[in-house]
Amino acid sequence: MSSQPSTETGRFSAALVRWFADLSHQGLFATDGDLRVIIWNRWMEIHSHRAAGEVVGRPLLALYPDLAARGLDQAYRDALEGRISVMSFGLHRHLLRLPPTNRDLGFDEMPQSARVGPLSDGDAVVGTVTTIEDISGRLAGEGELRKQIEIQRSARLAAERALRSKDEFLSVVSHEMRTPLNAVLGWSRILLDRQDVDADLLARALQVIHRNASAQARMIDDLLDVARLASGKLRLEMQLVEPAAVTLAAVDVISPSAKAKEIEIRTHLEAGAPPILGDPHRLQQVVSNLLSNAVKFTEPGGLVEIRVSPVGTGTRIQVSDTGHGISPAFLPFVFDRFRQSDSSSARRHGGLGLGLALVRELVELHGGTVAVDSPGEERGSTFVVDLPAASRQSPGRPSVGGSDLPSLAGLRVLVVEDEADARELLSEVLSRCGAIVVAASSCEEALAAIHGSPPDRLPNVLVSDLGMPEEDGYHLIRSLRRLRPEEGGRIPAVAVTGYANSDDRQRALAAGYRSHVAKPVDPRALVSAVADAARGEAGDVS
Numbered sequence: 049m050s051s052q053p054s055t056e057t058g059r060f061s062a063a064l065v066r067w068f069a070d071l072s073h074q075g076l077f078a079t080d081g082d083l084r085v086i087i088w089n090r091w092m093e094i095h096s097h098r099a100a101g102e103v104v105g106r107p108l109l110a111l112y113p114d115l116a117a118r119g120l121d122q123a124y125r126d127a128l129e130g131r132i133s134v135m136s137f138g139l140h141r142h143l144l145r146l147p148p149t150n151r152d153l154g155f156d157e158m159p160q161s162a163r164v165g166p167l168s169d170g171d172a173v174v175g176t177v178t179t180i181e182d183i184s185g186r187l188a189g190e191g192e193l194r195k196q197i198e199i200q201r202s203a204r205l206a207a208e209r210a211l212r213s214k215d216e217f218l219s220v221v222s223h224e225m226r227t228p229l230n231a232v233l234g235w236s237r238i239l240l241d242r243q244d245v246d247a248d249l250l251a252r253a254l255q256v257i258h259r260n261a262s263a264q265a266r267m268i269d270d271l272l273d274v275a276r277l278a279s280g281k282l283r284l285e286m287q288l289v290e291p292a293a294v295t296l297a298a299v300d301v302i303s304p305s306a307k308a309k310e311i312e313i314r315t316h317l318e319a320g321a322p323p324i325l326g327d328p329h330r331l332q333q334v335v336s337n338l339l340s341n342a343v344k345f346t347e348p349g350g351l352v353e354i355r356v357s358p359v360g361t362g363t364r365i366q367v368s369d370t371g372h373g374i375s376p377a378f379l380p381f382v383f384d385r386f387r388q389s390d391s392s393s394a395r396r397h398g399g400l401g402l403g404l405a406l407v408r409e410l411v412e413l414h415g416g417t418v419a420v421d422s423p424g425e426e427r428g429s430t431f432v433v434d435l436p437a438a439s440r441q442s443p444g445r446p447s448v449g450g451s452d453l454p455s456l457a458g459l460r461v462l463v464v465e466d467e468a469d470a471r472e473l474l475s476e477v478l479s480r481c482g483a484i485v486v487a488a489s490s491c492e493e494a495l496a497a498i499h500g501s502p503p504d505r506l507p508n509v510l511v512s513d514l515g516m517p518e519e520d521g522y523h524l525i526r527s528l529r530r531l532r533p534e535e536g537g538r539i540p541a542v543a544v545t546g547y548a549n550s551d552d553r554q555r556a557l558a559a560g561y562r563s564h565v566a567k568p569v570d571p572r573a574l575v576s577a578v579a580d581a582a583r584g585e586a587g588d589v590s
Contacts, residue, residue, distance in 0.1 A: 075180030228260030284327040298335035318357040325438035346371035374422035454579035457482030462507035491519035514545040540581035
């Protein structure tokens, strides 16, 4: 009878120990002095896929011979002698099976921290106890923290690079603007201070003043053009242009500079190059910038060649030189704004680094492309501009009433364009196809026209320029989409813009325009875009 309380107490103690073990969020198992498993908690059951009944009472090293093979049995022998061993990151992985959540975190095995120590009854070591902690969550958090730190570091470096680029550009602008100004002020002071200026000195001084004032004016024009392009306010005066004519005009402008350096400019005009629909002044600016760049980077006695030829259905203008060439590292950045291969104070060539950036912007506004190639430094370079041929319809009052065009009969179209000539052209094209056109010169006028229309007389389609002063086409579409449907909030809209690259198209479509028509506007493309919008079809006309 006396042994019954002792037996019940032992059972109660074992149950209590097991209950505490199963409360743990860690793996926990214990062995007796012969390394037979006496406790195997719920965490171990889950992660080893072995129930306690399968392992309790069995030798640990027989259950997991890999422990001895990996030398980990020594940790248990040390524990029986009262020493503690700490092992980290996967040393007990052969005991456990990796759950899918750990793989989702990017671990091929469960990262662990294991601790093997003596199990004592207070007087002597009677066995061992092992705890295993899954540290994958902590490592994942540390990995995410490292990732965020790296992102912030990259952002900081990018900001620092941008700040350095801005400082370098401002320094270059200051130097380049002050250099011609120094000559102008210096020679004008000489003329003002001297009473007896002879004719030769006067002529030389005026030439220097004129040359440097012209150089400064060109730099100011480049800066203003970049600002106009950035704000969408650069306007093109479109007309039929002969590519040979703008090429020869540009050669005439650059020839004096080339002759001063004894550089020969050879011109090759091939027959068959079709006319271009474009702005003659801006196209001449493109060719002049390319020629000026070639002359600048070509040593005295070198050669610059310009060739105009038909390519496909369009025209190619190619400028090549025997100059310094372009390093492979800088080649991808040639057309970037404010980028120069050398912006140091010891650089050999002046300039703001805007000429080629303007070339790309202007060529793309004309629906063309520009590319550059160079075998390397000191081996010359070649710039290639491809421009589309003008359509058979001349600008101005186009004939658009052909039977191959969709009819816009009865469609109410609201045209928004701040330039009077462009507004009249868009209205004329749409009216000739049967549309009922209301024209507005600003975002404010357009919204007033919509607000003033009864629900059954709202415009069926909105056609809007994107680059308008004060409130542009993006402001207009945002304001429109905030209206309720019965107020015109769902009127399909077609964007018309001189910005024709893929980023501009995506931005217009993302803003809420159904389609994008590039300037110079092809009447057929415009009419088709309006017809598609009225039918609820999306389109993109470049």
